[in-house]
Amino acid sequence: MRESNWSDLVSKIEEYNKIYIYGFGITGKWLQSQLKKTGKVVSFIESDNKKVGFEFNGTKVQSYEEFITSPEKNNIDKSLLLNTVVDIHDVWDKANKLNFTTQIPLGIYLNNHELTDIGEETKDFVGYTMKAVKESHSSYFIEKGIFLRSIDILVTERCSMKCQDCSNLMQYYIKPQNIENQTIIREIEEILSKIDHLFEIRLIGGEPFVNPNIYEMIAYATNLKKVSYVVIYTNATIKLSKEKLLSHNINFNKLSFSITDYGDKLSRQINQVTGILDDLKIPFRAHLPEWWTDSGRIINIERSEEELKDLFKNCCGKNLFTLTDNKLYRCPFAANADRLNGIPKDERNYVDINESIEKIVDYIGDIDYIPACKYCKGRSWDTPQIEPAIQTRKPLVYDKY
Ligand code: SF4
Numbered sequence: 521m522r523e524s525n526w527s528d529l530v531s532k533i534e535e536y537n538k539i540y541i542y543g544f545g546i547t548g549k550w551l552q553s554q555l556k557k558t559g560k561v562v563s564f565i566e567s568d569n570k571k572v573g574f575e576f577n578g579t580k581v582q583s584y585e586e587f588i589t590s591p592e593k594n595n596i597d598k599s600l601l602l603n604t605v606v607d608i609h610d611v612w613d614k615a616n617k618l619n620f621t622t623q624i625p626l627g628i629y630l631n632n633h634e635l636t637d638i639g640e641e642t643k644d645f646v647g648y649t650m651k652a653v654k655e656s657h658s659s660y661f662i663e664k665g666i667f668l669r670s671i672d673i674l675v676t677e678r679c680s681m682k683c684q685d686c687s688n689l690m691q692y693y694i695k696p697q698n699i700e701n702q703t704i705i706r707e708i709e710e711i712l713s714k715i716d717h718l719f720e721i722r723l724i725g726g727e728p729f730v731n732p733n734i735y736e737m738i739a740y741a742t743n744l745k746k747v748s749y750v751v752i753y754t755n756a757t758i759k760l761s762k763e764k765l766l767s768h769n770i771n772f773n774k775l776s777f778s779i780t781d782y783g784d785k786l787s788r789q790i791n792q793v794t795g796i797l798d799d800l801k802i803p804f805r806a807h808l809p810e811w812w813t814d815s816g817r818i819i820n821i822e823r824s825e826e827e828l829k830d831l832f833k834n835c836c837g838k839n840l841f842t843l844t845d846n847k848l849y850r851c852p853f854a855a856n857a858d859r860l861n862g863i864p865k866d867e868r869n870y871v872d873i874n875e876s877i878e879k880i881v882d883y884i885g886d887i888d889y890i891p892a893c894k895y896c897k898g899r900s901w902d903t904p905q906i907e908p909a910i911q912t913r914k915p916l917v918y919d920k921y
């Protein structure tokens with residue numbers, strides 16, 4: 521495969537009678553809005569059952585499992601499947617099993633295309649999301665070196681809230697601490713020396729703005745050449761300092777915010793924070809707490825090898841790579857459970873970032889599961905939702921190893 525222009529894909533589409541779109545994310549919706557006029561778009565196909573049954577612009581979402589057993593699957597001659605999923609390595613082979621005439625990764629055609637607002641998402645945010653798809657697909661299908669979509673960087677264990685079901689396990693820290701910038705920088709330099717491109721650094725906590733050194737960290741991260749974007753995950757409980765944002769050498773072109781709005785009583789600074797971001801034209805996405813599941817518990821569940829593989833395969837957190845303590849973990853659960861000594865020590869839970877490139881590539885690739893999964897309820901697409909952000913006054917108790 522090679523990179524092509526959007527217009528090449530539009531010409532190619534003429535060869536097909538029907539079009540299906542894999543992935544009901546922002547990129548999938550953008551694609552539907554571009555192709556609707558062809559009259560060929562039949563449906564979205566999704567592995568995430570939470571999205572099944574929705575529709576966008578008149579096109580419905582059907583589940584992968586239903587489609588594979590439906591009579592419709594025997595009627596897909598001259599049909600094209602356009603794959604829009606950013607974690608393409610997770611779904612490409614699975615989607616091939618649907619036996620469409622052709623499957624195409626949209627990302628390699630995302631050149632010279634037109635951006636539009638999609639629903640409530642602004643053109644800027646749509647462009648940012650589609651760039652992740654483009655870079656991920658190009659790196660998977662075209663030899664471009666070692667690419668990672670995102671790394672979560674834990675800048676603090678402290679949070680201005682204490683949600684009893686925090687999936688990052690902040691509710692278990694008894695004396696939470698900020699992490700020193702020097703330590704974080706040393707670790708980022710090491711991992712970046714082993715890979716060619718990191719699409720996104722996500723500065724997370726706890727609440728990143730509890731750490732007074734966060735502005736220096738933002739400046740450092742937004743000026744890294746190998747990194748395309750830096751996203752700050754905040755709960756809008758702490759005021760943003762416009763002066764500090766302006767007085768540090770921050771590259772605003774790479775910066776965006778993801779704000780969880782927990783309502784007036786908790787996210788008290790939401791208007792102050794979004795006001796400053798608007799003033800400085802820093803893109804942000806403010807949203808209500810979404811899709812909370814019961815995944816914030818450290819427990820010990822007897823599971824067979826097959827069950828562990830299944831849990832990992834269906835986990836939406838398994839590609840949330842998290843960097844801390846010189847180790848790269850598959851997910852924030854494993855990283856924090858290990859820091860808390862809430863799971864038995866096991867070197868298969870992470871890869872040491874001082875290891876060889878081969879070992880790092882093996883760990884970030886297709887693995888069956890990590891031992892930490894045995895202590896986790898998992899974050900599968902169909903896990904039931906729970907009430908978000910119930911606060912606990914005291915840290916939760918857990919068994920230490
Ligand atoms: S706001 Fe709640 S969910 Fe978010 S990091 Fe803090 S404790 Fe965790």
Ligand code: SF4
Pocket residue numbers: 831832835836837838850851852853854890892893894896897898899
């Ligand atoms: S199931 Fe495994 S990969 Fe998924 S969040 Fe839990 S520990 Fe991480």
